Amino acid sequence: xxxxxxxxxxxxxxxxxxxxxxxxxxxxxxxxxxxxxxxxxxxxxxxxxxxxxxxxxxxxxxxxxxxxxxxxxxxxxxxxxxxxxxxxxxxxxxxxxxxxxxxxxxxxxxxxxxxxxxxx
Numbered sequence: 001x002x003x004x005x006x007x008x009x010x011x012x013x014x015x016x017x018x019x020x021x022x023x024x025x026x027x028x029x030x031x032x033x034x035x036x037x038x039x040x041x042x043x044x045x046x047x048x049x050x051x052x053x054x055x056x057x058x059x060x061x062x063x064x065x066x067x068x069x070x071x072x073x074x075x076x077x078x079x080x081x082x083x084x085x086x087x088x089x090x091x092x093x094x095x096x097x098x099x100x101x102x103x104x105x106x107x108x109x110x111x112x113x114x115x116x117x118x119x120x
Contacts, residue, residue, distance in 0.1 A: 032065045042066055043108035044099045048092025053108045053116050
């Protein structure tokens with residue numbers, strides 16, 4: 001019986017943790033980023049950060065916005081990781097899974113193997 005309670009507790013904890021990740025998705029919500037993602041200049045990566053799609057050359061404004069969003073994400077991941085007793089990398093990876101699964105058709109995402117693919 002104690003194992004079942006622990007398992008239930010772990011599932012509930014995981015659900016709460018994933019719910020806490022939801023606000024992080026909004027860190028990418030700006031028109032410059034949205035436009036660049038729609039044109040596959042930049043995309044979500046499995047490490048939880050935005051990256052430049054291979055072979056693409058976003059302009060300086062897009063690169064600046066991407067750096068700003070990535071810094072905001074890093075700060076948010078750090079706070080969330082500290083609150084939940086996990087690493088920043090775990091927090092970022094869980095968020096990446098969510099962001100990649102929600103990527104719109106036409107957006108590019110970077111897979112774990114490093115390849116970029118367009119969502120259909």
